[in-house]
Amino acid sequence: MxxxxxxxxxxxxxxxxxxxxxxxxxxxxxxxxxxxxxxxxxxxxxxxxxxxxxxxxxxxxxxxxxxxxxxxxxxxxxxxxxxxxxxxxxxxYSDPISRDYNRYTAGNTIVETADILTNADRGNDHYTLLLGALGSLARGDHTPELVRGSYILRALTIAGWQPIFDRCVRCGRTEPISHVAIALGGAVCDDCAVPGTPKVEAETLALLQALLLGDWSVADTSTSFARAESASIIAAYLQFVLERRISSITVGNQA
Ligand SMILES: [Zn+2]
CATH class of the missing domain: 2.40.50.140 (Nucleic acid-binding proteins)
Structure with missing residues (x-):
């Protein structure tokens, strides 16, 4: 190039x-x-x-x-x-992504997320990540929903919002962790989880961690239950970050 x-x-x-x-x-x-x-x-x-x-x-x-x-x-x-x-x-990549419904919907979320998260960026980390995600979608390397999930977690990491799924975000214990607190940015252990924090299966936490790291040998063999549960956690975390960013921009404008 x-x-x-x-x-x-x-x-x-x-x-x-x-x-x-x-x-x-x-x-x-x-x-x-x-x-x-x-x-x-x-x-x-x-x-x-x-x-x-x-x-x-x-x-x-x-x-x-x-x-x-x-x-x-x-x-x-x-x-x-x-x-x-x-x-x-x-x-x-446009044709191989657009002619398959699942690739296309995943691709749309990916480029929308890139659009929102890269406003002030000039580094090429995000370019490289996005290029890899769209290439993977276009070739059909992995299930599109997993490519989307992995992309979102890694894009949020580049933007400074890395979630934590392999230990408790409050005390650092690696087990037993069985909840995810979206507002804290990841997993929490049984002792640190406040009442009402949603419980999450261990296989879902393992999948989230694999998607964050790009560990496809784990992600590709995950169950449909773990995929569904992780997809809703990723969507909730993305929504949480976007609302925080929007509110910080609003506060900045009022100051
Ligand atoms: Zn803890």
């Missing part, structure tokens, strides 16, 4: 371009034929740019700016939004 290349002003104008490997997170229509494309770039983090004429059948972009596509793209700085100047396909 090519390294980022910034071209400073050319001789006769202000055509400043930058280039990045980037994953298309979402698109929305703009005017008659254009779209605003939201991407996660390896070097630049979140990029929002207008693709002119992309909805015309004759567009030079073809289907390269659809969600889940990985492209090497050139952008031109614009007054409000940047403009996509060119895009070449690096990984054509």
């Amino acid at each position: 090519q390294r980022r290349r910034a071209q400073t002003a050319s001789d006769n104008g202000n055509m400043q371009l930058y280039e990045d490997a980037a994953i298309v997170l979402r698109t929305h229509k703009l005017g008659e034929a254009d779209r605003i494309i939201t991407l996660l770039g390896r070097e630049y983090g979140k990029i929002r740019a207008v693709a002119k004429g992309v909805r015309k059948p004759t567009s030079k972009f073809g289907g390269r700016l659809e969600p889940f596509m990985v492209v090497n793209a050139q952008f031109r700085h614009g007054r409000s939004l940047d403009i996509v100047a060119g895009a070449e396909t690096l990984r054509a």
Whole structure:
């Protein structure tokens, strides 16, 4: 892959371009034929740019700016939004993900989560994680719901919200842990669990830990019960973090 290349002003104008490997997170229509494309770039983090004429059948972009596509793209700085100047396909993940319902729904949650969690990021950890998750979905390496769960736990970890499932988050004991306290960020032991804390099976905690670490030998052989229980815990934890982030932004605006 090519390294980022910034071209400073050319001789006769202000055509400043930058280039990045980037994953298309979402698109929305703009005017008659254009779209605003939201991407996660390896070097630049979140990029929002207008693709002119992309909805015309004759567009030079073809289907390269659809969600889940990985492209090497050139952008031109614009007054409000940047403009996509060119895009070449690096990984054509859109079709293999979109034509399978379970892959598609998992993929949508993954790119939505990436969109929410990467606003201020410029590091490439998230790019690498997202690239791996979408590649796994596109190839059908693992059950899509497990890929989604693993992606969310690891994305939250990169964002500074790593959950703990292999010991009690309050006292550090490794057993007996049999509850998960979402607001504390993970598992709690029998002594530390306050009344009303939901009980969780040991196999579910083992699966959550495997998804967090990317230990697929454990995850792929998990039971459907553990998958269902872990999926609801992951969804609840993601929701908890997003609400905390939103409330901290609101508080920040009022200050
Ligand atoms: Zn404890």
